[in-house]
Amino acid sequence: MRIEDLEIDTRRHRASRSGRALNLSPKEFLLLKxxxxxxxxxxxxxxxxGQVWDMNFEPETNVVDxxxxxxxxxxxxxxxxxxxxxxxxxxxxxxxx
Amino acid sequence: MSLNVSKPRSIxxxxxxxxTLASALLLCCGLGILYSIAIGHAFEEDNEVxxxxxxxxxxxxxxxxxxxxxxxxxxxxxxxERAAYWVRVSDSAGGVIAESPGMSEMLPxxxxxxxxxxxxxxxxxxxxxxxxxxxxxxATTEEAGGRSYLLQVAQDRSLDDRFRWKFGALLAGLxxxxxxxxxxxxxxxxxxxxxxxxxxxxxxxxxGPKRLSERVPVEGWPRELQPLAVAFDEMLDRLExxxxxxxxxxxxxxxxxxxxxxxxxxxxxxxxxxxxxxxEYREVIESSVGECQRLSGLIDKLLFLARAEAADDAVERxxxxxxxxxxxxxxxxxTIAEEREITIERTGEGEIYAEPxxxxxxxxxxxxxxxxxxxxxxxxxxxxxxTASAAEVSVADTGSGISPEHLPRVFDRFYRVDSxxxxxxxxxxxxxxxxxxxxxxxxxxxxxxxxxxTTVTLSFPRETANHG
Numbered sequence: 001m002r003i004e005d006l007e008i009d010t011r012r013h014r015a016s017r018s019g020r021a022l023n024l025s026p027k028e029f030l031l032l033k034x035x036x037x038x039x040x041x042x043x044x045x046x047x048x049x050g051q052v053w054d055m056n057f058e059p060e061t062n063v064v065d066x067x068x069x070x071x072x073x074x075x076x077x078x079x080x081x082x083x084x085x086x087x088x089x090x091x092x093x094x095x096x097x
Numbered sequence: 098m099s100l101n102v103s104k105p106r107s108i109x110x111x112x113x114x115x116x117t118l119a120s121a122l123l124l125c126c127g128l129g130i131l132y133s134i135a136i137g138h139a140f141e142e143d144n145e146v147x148x149x150x151x152x153x154x155x156x157x158x159x160x161x162x163x164x165x166x167x168x169x170x171x172x173x174x175x176x177x178e179r180a181a182y183w184v185r186v187s188d189s190a191g192g193v194i195a196e197s198p199g200m201s202e203m204l205p206x207x208x209x210x211x212x213x214x215x216x217x218x219x220x221x222x223x224x225x226x227x228x229x230x231x232x233x234x235x236a237t238t239e240e241a242g243g244r245s246y247l248l249q250v251a252q253d254r255s256l257d258d259r260f261r262w263k264f265g266a267l268l269a270g271l272x273x274x275x276x277x278x279x280x281x282x283x284x285x286x287x288x289x290x291x292x293x294x295x296x297x298x299x300x301x302x303x304x305g306p307k308r309l310s311e312r313v314p315v316e317g318w319p320r321e322l323q324p325l326a327v328a329f330d331e332m333l334d335r336l337e338x339x340x341x342x343x344x345x346x347x348x349x350x351x352x353x354x355x356x357x358x359x360x361x362x363x364x365x366x367x368x369x370x371x372x373x374x375x376x377e378y379r380e381v382i383e384s385s386v387g388e389c390q391r392l393s394g395l396i397d398k399l400l401f402l403a404r405a406e407a408a409d410d411a412v413e414r415x416x417x418x419x420x421x422x423x424x425x426x427x428x429x430x431x432t433i434a435e436e437r438e439i440t441i442e443r444t445g446e447g448e449i450y451a452e453p454x455x456x457x458x459x460x461x462x463x464x465x466x467x468x469x470x471x472x473x474x475x476x477x478x479x480x481x482x483x484t485a486s487a488a489e490v491s492v493a494d495t496g497s498g499i500s501p502e503h504l505p506r507v508f509d510r511f512y513r514v515d516s517x518x519x520x521x522x523x524x525x526x527x528x529x530x531x532x533x534x535x536x537x538x539x540x541x542x543x544x545x546x547x548x549x550x551t552t553v554t555l556s557f558p559r560e561t562a563n564h565g
Contacts (some may be wrong), residue, residue, distance in 0.1 A: 006376065027432065053429045056454055058394070059461050060523065066432050089386030
């Protein structure tokens, strides 16, 4: 999978941006993969909870935001172009601006 | 009235009927025995007198005078004899030799029974009713002076008969009076015995939503009814408790809904006070969506609780591996635990028989609480303990603990240990957990030591595994 300069190797569970390997935790990788799969579309928190943690209900504690923050630190922070965007109150989307 | 319309049975009526029936039976037996002894005795005596009479006639016949000497015995009424007698002496050919005056019209020969042998003891005489009188008829033969005679003797028993009727009537009257008296006593006893029930009804009639504290006074009750009174009191205790909780719940619910809705309205109103940029509007809408999500989350939980409470059919359970299911839920919270340097320890293994999604939900609620109350760097221990009868999962934290006075109410809806209603949590988490274990026929218990931490244990029983 490829979105802009982000490359995701679903078979080997690896991701890289601009050729630089990203050191992602399993959950971070799953989240990125899921966002990439519906790139350009908003993915809700409930959906993420279901896809990444295989849970069918949304717990009160918001873990998604924490993992997204960590993912951002690795995927977006070192780069000029941000890919992970928050749609407040709805969810997240992976796209170029 | 058709048969299938049955009136409710009355205990009092049944008691009265049974008691009266019993005493009527007893009276009947007693009076019947009395009657038969008295009457039997009277007629026994008559029989003896009759036999004496026959013997006297025989003696007279045996005398040298033969039938001619009977003169005196033939008189119907004689001094010294209580009853009237008729006597007839015939020869073997049937010709009447001598008879009491008027006997041929009153008691002709053909009314008498066949002659009894003279040697045998006299059998009971034949009873005959004629002209308003009761006669005892007896016939026998007698050999005297080389001739054979037929003796026919009749004894007037009308006096005894009248006595029998009078005595019978007296006893019947006595029986009637006895039955009436016992019925009256029974009615009285039944009324007196059932009076406490009326009292109970009166005191229960006073119970209402506003007067749930009304209790049945237990003192002064018959021993048989005390358990009933106690049971009623216990029922009222439970009702009062549920009622109080329910009122508390609706008050809490109104409170819970008021704040987010006031926020929504306030934000929208402020936004409308003057024209704003689309970014500002966006911000207001986003914030509204967040508030609405919290609200719908709250309502979802309330609905879940309501459905769980109303569910009368058991949940669809399956057997699954405990550690795997626990791992899945822990996996979600691990990120946060890591950030706060809280370790989540898992021990124990075995299979759990439960509805997997509900199990996950219960465990996740416990973990949320544990994480909320455990300070950074603390420890949470999840232990699975599977026995033949149940699977127990306990979540222990090293938080500040809960003081004992809160423990009985921690599973109540909207109950929060810190009454400040901090924004954290809806106050429904543990209520949800409890309703999940209730659905499984299990239990949820909490132990807590202040300053040491809290342990919540969920028990999912296994014994219904063969229920299909």
